[in-house]
Amino acid sequence: MDGLPRDPMTNPEKMDDYSEEAYGRPDYDENPKEGTQKIVKEFVDNATTHGIPRVLNASRPWHSRLFWCVVTLILAGVFLYQGSMLVFSFINRPTTTKISIITKSKLEFPAVTICNLNMLRRSMLKGTRFEKLAALDQDHAVSGIGLEDSDYSWFFSEPSSLGGETTDGETSEVDTTFPPNRGRRALNAESSYYSDDEYDYTDIEDIKDPNDWEALYNHSKASDYTNFKNYVKPTREEMRMLGHQAKDFILQCTFDTEACSYKNFTVIQNAEYGNCFVFNNAHKLKRKKRTPTSRTGSQYGLQLTLMLEQPEYIGVLSPDSGVKVAINDPRIYAFPEDDGIEAAPGIKTSIGIKKTSISRLPKPYGDCMRKHTSYYDPEKYDFSQRSCLKLCLQKTLQSECSCVTDILITGSMCQVTNREQGNCRNRVFSDFIRNRLNCNCSNACSESVFNPRIAISRWPATRHEAHLYDRLAMINKKAARILTNVAQSRNNLVRLSVFYEELNFENVVESPLITVESLFGSLGGLLGLYIGMSFISATEILVFIYELLRSSCSRRGNSSKHTKVSGP
Template sequence: MGSKSKENLFQMEGLESRNKKSRDNKVQSEEGRDRRPHAPFRSVTSLFSYFLENTTFHGLPRIFGAPFFLEKLFWVLAFLTCLGVFTYQGTKIVKDYISYPYSTRTDIITESSLDFPAVTICNVNMMRRSKLVDTRFEDLIELDGDATGDTDDYSFWFDQSFYERLGSENGNSNSSGTSGESDGTSSNSPETSSSPDDSQASGPQNLNGEFDFFESSWDDSSFDFSFYDTWEGITDENDWQAIYNQSQSPDFSDLRALLNPTQAELQEYGHQAEDFILQCSFDQRACSYRNFTTFQHSEYGNCFTFNGRTLEEPFNKTRRTGRTGANYGLQLTLFVEQPEHVGLLTAESGVKVSIHAQTEQPFPEDDGLTASTGQKTAIGVRKLNITRLGGLYGEECTKTGEGTNFSSETSSYTVNACLKQCLQDTLRKSCGCITDIRFGNYTQCSSLNPTQERCRQLVEYLYHSSNLECTCPISCSEESFRRTVSASLWPSTRYEVHLAKQLVSINSKIERIIADVEKTRQNVVNLVVFFEQLNYELNQQLAVYTVESLLGSVGGLLGLYLGLSFMSIGEIIVLLLGFLKIFGGKTLCSSCRSKSEADDKYSDRSKSQSTQKASDMNDYDEGTRRAPWYRSLVALATLFVFASMVVVVALVMLFELGVISINL
């Protein structure tokens, strides 16, 4: 009996416990249904309190939640200190970013093979003596023989037809030469036609207004037309005796300036590839003069380029090599034909060698090395690539030469080519003539023309003083070659015998010249161009700050000093929208009546709840479903945050590409 009543008691207690638990679950369900943690706020106080309780701004909750004044003061000082440090460092990062700093990275890139550079070779002698007979330069070679005291005419060694007629025409030629010399001496001898004295020289003078292209801002006070009237009294540009007598330059460079041969004359009178290039091999495989392209140079006559190509030609035409050392690369045996030299035009014997990129226009007069006769000249090269950022990063650069003074459909852009083209264009427009036949088939400037000579000297003076308006920025991508030159005596005495047999079988003219090792050394050049190593140096400019690094740096400072992320910006935006909603609710809210009813319902429900719960939750509404306007407000705020981020990133990208700019 006792046990049964005790069992009933336990059952009653269990039932009461289950009923109580069910009631609690029901209450919790109803409360959970009524509670909305993001319900509309009724006041600024409730909005700000909610913001402080949920924000990721770590400093603010500490400040407003501290129970003691000293603790509040501590967190205020800590927050302001971190905010100041963040502002200082963030400002420096942004300033650095908009100043476009860059760094230069140098790498050594090793490859199994490399594109072999283009090699341009020129005989330092412009035209051959044997080809100047019966031309407007014929008196020049006769004057050259008299001036050197050498009565031997080597022309017949190269021109069989001239040799056959030499006997019949020699008398007339001598008489003509004597008569010409007599006339020249009587009228233009050094005694009777000396150089202009100080009273005749033009000296420094102001040219403002004399030439149309001269600008008033240019300073010409230091310019001296010292050689303007050097050729006074000479009217015939082919009167070489008178020109020789009045020459003022010790190396006769002023005489060479009066030659002005055309491209057709240089092509015919200059040294020919089949005579100049005797032996050729590349990586120990035979090549010939047919593998060279020819162009005319105002100073060196015919020049020849190996492994060059135009922009229109395919890349597979370029020769590559996977071997290093002087036994490989390009090896040439060159015949300078020294008896064909005109002494008044050439003070040295040898070959000009220019090493450049395949599509670049060569300028042997500027960067050419001289390979001397009687020597083996070995040139070891190492490739160097330079890549520049350009734009707002450092000096302005160009990729294709657009917007510059350079224009060519066959050659790639270089600063040197652009400057030279600018000079020639200015001469052509201002003076009506040019001085370099590579830049067009125009009239060449003559020193005997006072107007042209005066204008030419002025333009060249302005060019060298950087006063011409030449737009020639550096190239964004540049390829050059560092050169190491070594030379040795060549050929040796014993090797010369074997060499002579080989060369005679190639060119019959050589048999008339290289009678011994001394003659061979006076006329033959051995040239080797090779890669020292199969690697190249890459100098690349890199931006110190990119968009990613800028955002990472600023974001890192935010997290380090303030404990924030970029998403915290959304909290600020929502807070501001909440303030707008409170103070301008009638404008932003499309259902103000629903809001009033929700507030009344909230008040009734709050009265029925316990005092503790009401005091804890009176800062925000928990019993009303989220209003449609509030859901729209949150959605718009989220879209606004992401749209703002997209706009910021887009502006930074446009700033990076140079579409927009900021002038500090």
């Protein structure tokens, strides 16, 4: 029996030992004050933090404990301030940008969009609503300024009338002189051509026919006729039929010294320039077929010889002669009127490009967008901010004014002679400029930008003209007529070169400045620096507070129990 454990109820002397040793905790119910002191002593002896145990250690002098209390409170305040600032910064989702140079053996070639600066061909206007546009050039010409259609008879005539190879194999001489007359309206000292009485600028609402080009021309008050050009709004189908054609516009084409042709280009319509032609259009190539290049330098890349057909120009609509060139990502829609480069005739324009790839963060770090379901169709082209804004404007015009001013969407064109449409259009444009249309068009999350560097030289060289004629005369009859005269060839031919300067690109990546991992790492560093604590130490403090609260609750429970027992 002596070796067996005894029931503590039969041995009251050992009851306290059993309650403390068997259950592993002090008897707070019987000795609450000693239990609290034991909890504090155990924490002071075993805590991994530094400042708090020195404050709670009862064996230390009071002034030492006071000193450590002040130091601990000050450093804890510093930690709380810097830690809260760090947390607030994390909540604001700041970002950082990393820029690196990446070198590749091959790079995807960009989309190159080329447009003639003339929208409509005058030879195709007969029988259309634009027929009288061509007559404006002749009606408003003065002596010595401007050319009539008869002055360009050499261009529109058949090749046989210009000479060439005779039946016996000999080459006849070609008469390259032009008629001396320069217009029918002579200007003398008594002429009132520039007097205000000549033109009666009536209000535009008095013009009943929106195709009365003479009346609209006279109404135009801008010295450069820019507002008159806004009156001429062909439809997409009219541009396709009446604009310049690829086979006449693109005479020569090579890519990385390999021959190509106008058949390698796809046609799009642009409200400013009519028919434009795109090389390496990813949408038309079913988005998967890419055109890479592994060569750099001006002798490689895309080389083009383009014919402007200046006799086809409409003077009032085309104050400039040349080509508009836009270089952009193959998967986005091009807007050459916004960011294109102009190439002049008689000049070789070399465009060396460097690629920059940009990656942005979506919410909650940024506001970039991958697609837009309201104003953009992602099945056709990838999202771009410019496309989104333009489509938003046209959608708003269509919904509020029942007309559009661009061919990006299908709809009837706004009539300049319609007062109601004009007022509505002005209101929408005003709201658009003030950013009141709620278009919600932010930057794209991923985009490629091509930075150009332009060089020009005189072209063609004198001794190269014979070789040029030898090749182009077989390709295009109109080009053969132009090349028989040096002045006309320089007025109508454009040489264009687009190439990579280097096979590397700048990669700009936006990333979070503070991640969850770096947030906790920084908070842990601040804890260790100012308070000498780790997250384990913080856990120990929480357990210590829990034990104190439990001890306090046990004491209150015992006090309530004794009150009930001692009552009557």
